[in-house]
Amino acid sequence: MTEPSSGSDLAGVRTTAVRDGESYIINGSKIFITNGIVGDLIVLVTKTDPARKAKGVSLFLVDTSLPGYRKSRNLKKLGNKAQDTAELFFDNVRVPASSMLGEEHGGWKVLMSELVQERTLVAVRAASTCEAALEATIRYVKDRKAFGQAVFDFQNTRFQLASCATKTQALRIFTDRCIDLHTKGELDMHTAAMAKLYSTEVQDEVLDACLQLHGGNGYMWEYPIARMWADARVHRIYAGTNEIMREIIGRAL
Ligand SMILES: Cc1cc2nc3c(=O)[nH]c(=O)nc-3n(C[C@H](O)[C@H](O)[C@H](O)COP(=O)(O)OP(=O)(O)OC[C@H]3O[C@@H](n4cnc5c(N)ncnc54)[C@H](O)[C@@H]3O)c2cc1C
Incomplete structure (x- = not known):
């Protein structure tokens, strides 16, 4: 969910997923993601219709071994030191359309x-x-x-x-x-x-x-x-x- 420019304002997420044939192309970034270092499958909040706020949100299951996916170092926290927290980056990550979780704009x-x-x-x-x-x-x-x-x-x-x-x-x-x-x-x-x-x-x-x-x-x-x-x-x-x-x-x- 959380992005550098939108935490509390969840409907303001800027990560986009754009349809391209039988795939979606994902671009954007996330921050403060628990288990972002160890996770190999993530639930990602995107906008499939950036002009709309909550009504343009769609979820994807993203395999983190896909090309264009990158994660940061483990962020240093005040507590919960055994649990990892990361920034995630998506640079033209191509995911199959079938990896959408639920309905389009239904996230x-x-x-x-x-x-x-x-x-x-x-x-x-x-x-x-x-x-x-x-x-x-x-x-x-x-x-x-x-x-x-x-x-x-x-x-x-x-x-x-x-x-x-x-x-x-x-x-x-x-x-x-x-x-x-x-x-x-x-x-x-x-x-x-x-x-x-x-x-x-x-x-x-x-x-x-x-x-x-x-x-x-x-x-x-x-x-x-x-x-x-x-x-x-x-x-x-x-x-x-x-x-x-x-x-x-x-x-x-
Ligand atoms: C250790 C850790 C783990 C996390 N894990 C995850 C995770 O796994 N996945 C994930 O998606 N996110 C995760 N988060 C992110 C967390 O959910 C956000 O930090 C939180 O929602 C606040 O967003 P923000 O940091 O952008 O703060 P901001 O939204 O910038 O808020 C700053 C301050 O403004 C206040 N504020 C904002 N809007 C209003 C308003 N309308 N009225 C009154 N006050 C307001 C806030 O309450 C806060 O006090 C994690 C965060 C931490 C620290």
Whole structure:
């Protein structure tokens, strides 16, 4: 999906696919593509009618061994370092017409339905990260001593953890409900947007409080909480930013 000049404005993609006999010729570029380095078959968002916005979008399954396809180096990220992220370039890549996914100009509809699942996945990840962070932090503060007592025994620590535990449980219940609706095919766009928005904002509150309770160790890569904090930050950005989630929810009110 994402291109250097259009991320949030997904309908503004400029990569084109032009029909030529039994093929399409693809030109353009993509950025921030997860698994772009290792992927050998990608789902590509193109414009088959550049004059139209969402109504000119078509999807293709592209074999990355085709001539004219090129990928960048692995981009250096703040977190999620085990996962690759790349720029992709398409220079007159000829693909068979049969590699179109769905109907011509019908890509937007497919994207909108699949993004519901992607946003639910982010919520699941955020909710499970909160649970893991809470567990790690309770263990840490019960063991760590300051002023001759366990850090857990300060009222502030228990209050902070009580807030985190409450938010985490509420998040789990909402996320489970979204999973339930999704498995029945009933999760709508704005509820998935709420799940993505709410889960990732709660996740940042919980992770920040948990990291703080670790003191300096919380900033050290060898402690899982540091990695969780760094890995989770992107959740408010990808799968549609949280500002775009607010737009989607606002439109449905
Ligand atoms: C690690 C990582 C992995 C990714 N993986 C993928 C991937 O596999 N495939 C893929 O297609 N993309 C991927 N992305 C891209 C991601 O989805 C985009 O970065 C995201 O959608 C935001 O687009 P942008 O970066 O162009 O920001 P911009 O659209 O330039 O936004 C900049 C800021 O402006 C705000 N903004 C924009 N429009 C509005 C508006 N209408 N109202 C209010 N505020 C607005 C945004 O919320 C943001 O805060 C990935 C990104 C990262 C960081």
